Amino acid sequence: MILVDTSIWIDHLRRGNERLLRMLEQGQVLIHPYVIGEVALGNLRNRAAILSALHDLPQAAVATDGEVLRFVHQNTLYGVGIGYIDAHLLAAVRLSPRATLWTGDRRLLAAGKSLGLAENEIH
Structure with a gap:
């Protein structure tokens, strides 16, 4: 299963x-509620249909805030240029069996690849 991040969804919705x-x-x-939230903050054609379709996708595991903070500490993800939502997505992939992250974000990709959680060969 592939957790698709916001950058890929935005690209898909545009092109x-x-x-x-x-x-x-x-x-x-797979979808994550934070990805739905980020997509929902954009200007969308067919807004209701797109958000409904995203909600219908299988959901990745969602880590608690405590789990994410431990994950960041244990994997030295601080100071590498990713954000808190990015850390949530990486933790979600770690918690979702056989999942991989697909991202267009260069820093998130690098962090994910260093943990064996992301690939850029997916697209």
Whole structure:
């Protein structure tokens, strides 16, 4: 399963992404509530339909704030240029069996790859 981050969704909503469409059709995409929240803050055509479709996707595990802070400390994720939501996504992938993160964010990708949680070969 692939947890798709906000950067990939935004790109898909602007330009379309055939790889993401295939993964959606095959039921391989996970969502995280923070990704839905970030997408919801943008200007969306077909807002209700898009948000409804995102809510219908299988949800990745959601780490508690305490789990995320421990995850950040244990994996030395501080000072690497990622944000708190990014850390939540990495923790979610760690907690979701056989999941991988797909991101277009260079720093998040580097952090995820260092932990074996993200790939850039997905697209």
